[in-house]
Structure formats: C-alpha cells, structure tokens
Amino acid sequence: MTPAPLSKVIRVVAKATSKDPVTDREQLVDLINGTLELLYRTESLVWLYFKDDGCIITENFTENCRNGPCTNFTGVVMPPQVHNVRELNTDGWQYEITQKRVNSGDYRQSQNCPRKAEELPPRLLAHDIPSCNDSRVVTFRSDRQEDCGKLIGVRYYDLNNREQRMDMVLGPNRVATESSVGEFVEIVFPERCGWITVETDNGTELGRYHPSILTPVHEWFRLQGTLPGRKIHYYGLREPMPLVFDTDLAPFSDNTLWRLALKAYEHVDTLELTAGQQQGLNRIYASLAAVTAADQRNDNMNFNTLLMPESGRTMLSTGRAMMRRTRRYVRY
Secondary structure (H helix, E strand, O other): OEEEHHHOOOOOOHHHHHHOOOHHHHHHHHHHHHHHHHHHHHHHHHHHOOEEEEEEEEEEEEEEOOOOOOOOEEEEEOOOOEEEEEEEEOOOOOOOOOOOOOOOOOOOOOOOOOEEEEEEEEEEOOOOOOOOOOOOEEEEEEEHHHHHEEEEEEEEEEOOOOOEEEEEEEEOEEEEEEOOOEOOOOOOOOOOOOOOOEEEOOOOOEEEEEEOOOOOOOOEEOOOOOOOOEEEEEEEEEEOOOOOOOOEOOOOOOOHHHHHHHHHOOOOOOOOOOHHHHHHHHHHHHHHHHHHHHHHHHHHEEEOOOOOOHHHHHHHHHEEEEEEEEHOOOOO
8 A cells, every 4th residue: 555646656557558648538537536536436446545644723613503702612613525534532531432422621631521512513614703703704716716706606695694604716825705794504515726725805814725626515523621732643534535636645546556556446347247248346345355355464463462442442342342241260
C-alpha cells in the first residue's frame, strides 16, 4: 500500500488498460474515481484505504432555536466528508460518543465517568457566523477565473426567520447574500475548477471547499467539560473525493491492486454473468480481500503489539467473561 499523486496513478492505470496517459487522461481519471468509489463500498477495504486520523480544534458555537443568554456551547466540527467517527480523545481521555443530550458545561471527569460527546445533526459550514458581526452578510468566491459565471444555490433564514432563496453568480470578486443570514438550510456549489471560500463580508472565514465538494456537509459534536481552543484527536472514515489535480493524493498506487480493482470495476454494471465470469469475479474479490488482509497484518505487526480499538475492547471483554466463568470451577 503506497499512496501516490494522481499523476503516477494515471500512468499505472494507463499501462493496465493500454491507454495513452496524455490523450486519454479524462477517461483515465473517470476510471480511477469510479474504481475508488467501488472499493469504498467494499467492507474488507474501506477501513484500510479510507480511514482518517487527525486533529481538530474545539470552538465556541451558538445553539439555534434557543432563547436567553446561555445558548453557547463548546463543540468540534469534522472536516468535510469525514464521517462514521469512532473515537474522540484528548490528552489520553476518551470521549463517549452518544446521541443523548450533553451538558457542555459539566466538567466532572473520572475513570468511571468519562466525558461525553453528543453527535449533532450535520451542519453546512465549518464555522458559525460571529455574533459580533452586525450585518451577518455571507460571501462566496472561487480562486479560479474559469469559474466565473457559474451559479451557487443557497437557501437560508434571515434574522426575521423568513426563508430566502437565491442563485449567486460567481465572478472575479466576492458575491454576497442579499440579506443577513440567520441560518443556512441549503448550499449547492457548481461543478468547477477552483476552491470556493465562504466568508463574511468582514473577512471572517466560514469554510473552504475542494472542487469535488458540491454540498458542504460536516459532522460535529457537542463536547462535555471542554473549553474552546483544545486539540481533539479523531478517528473515522473519509469518503473518497474525486481526484482532480495531478497532485491529489490517491490512497494506493500498487500495480497488483489496481489491476484487480479495475477488473472488478469492469463488471460493476453487468446484469448477467456466465458461470465462468462469476467464478472469475469471485476470485478477483477474494484476491482483493487477501491483498487487504496482508496489508492490514503488515500495518499491525511491529515490535509492540498493536490492537485496533474495537478488537481490543472485544478481546478484553471476552477475557473478563472467561475469567468469571473459570473461577466458578476452581477449587481451593
């Protein structure tokens, strides 16, 4: 498993499919992105090639649909397209991810009562509009001149709680909403070449999005007993973003794995297979699983014993259960 830029993967796939990496670049990029989407939906491959392990900073957020001064809480927003978050921890303390309501100001913490993280409904932008911003007008801009004239669709509630809908035309300068924004309900980006930056008219950045992201969606959590500005480590999955630029990183560049994956992708929309084709396809998926298992063993084998969180909890709970069962039959 060797990650590599798109430029190298194009050459690997071109050699496997007998295509020209220059004249057939567009077809090769579509083939690569389609194959990655197929592998993302393969259970034996997803946690090896598409896991995301990173660090994020806690911020202060304002809760919607609340009255009174105590509407702020501390939370953390995941990067776009990171989901299925399995772990949140800081300084060795593990957060218990839950769907139940969490009191953000509760600072009690012990080994028996870990802090909790409430999983909230997905949000559209990474940051809240600052409360000190009187106008709350939001602007959009692209960093590529080729995107001029394309439309951004937005739907939001203004400060009077009236729903507004408008199409915004990208240009060389920032394009702004017609009124102050209370809360965004829907944001749809066009197909484009450049990154889109969302910010207030005062210059406060609310989010910045890759050309492959057409709808900015973030998972986020309300944290118990945590102050803004703390570093939180997360472990989850990242959906494969379509590779666009030559420097975009592909999760692997192995010739063997790409040849197997391309053969599996050839039959993704085949409705009827002969017995021989079905056996060949089963062999390809078995080979993919074998390659993945070998890579996983290589990742987990070092001079120390490395246990994944889920397997570690399973083994420890099984050991405790066997210990209790064994003690019943021990005679002293």
